[in-house]
Amino acid sequence: MIMSDGGISKGYNWYEIYFVQRYPEPCYCFKKLVKSLFKINVDVEQRKDGMFRVRIKNREIFDFIRSLIKGIKKDERIIPNFIMNEKELGKEFLRVMIGCEGSASYDRKKMCKD
Numbered sequence: 001m002i003m004s005d006g007g008i009s010k011g012y013n014w015y016e017i018y019f020v021q022r023y024p025e026p027c028y029c030f031k032k033l034v035k036s037l038f039k040i041n042v043d044v045e046q047r048k049d050g051m052f053r054v055r056i057k058n059r060e061i062f063d064f065i066r067s068l069i070k071g072i073k074k075d076e077r078i079i080p081n082f083i084m085n086e087k088e089l090g091k092e093f094l095r096v097m098i099g100c101e102g103s104a105s106y107d108r109k110k111m112c113k114d
Contacts (some may be wrong), residue, residue: 043055056062 045053046057047053
């Protein structure tokens with residue numbers, strides 16, 4: 001698993017999700033997540049600063065991804081300061097551990113290896 005920061009913001013007619021790879025090289029899990037996002041026909045861009053920007057026009061897909069992220073806060077293992085403030089989606093960032101299966105989960109002891 002990898003640690004990344006995810007942020008969500010709403011633009012004019014589109015929604016954005018940001019992921020930042022926290023290790024020097026993106027591991028397999030992170031690459032798989034980005035590949036999955038390409039398959040659902042969203043605009044994925046890797047910026048020079050290493051941040052991935054995902055632009056989504058379909059509200060249903062955006063809501064689905066947001067629900068995965070929001071679901072993390074229901075996990076008892078989540079450290080309280082990781083919780084996202086739903087009222088300020090464009091400003092708040094949260095730490096997410098993304099599993100190899102593409103599910104969002106948190107586990108400090110496991111890390112995905114390339």
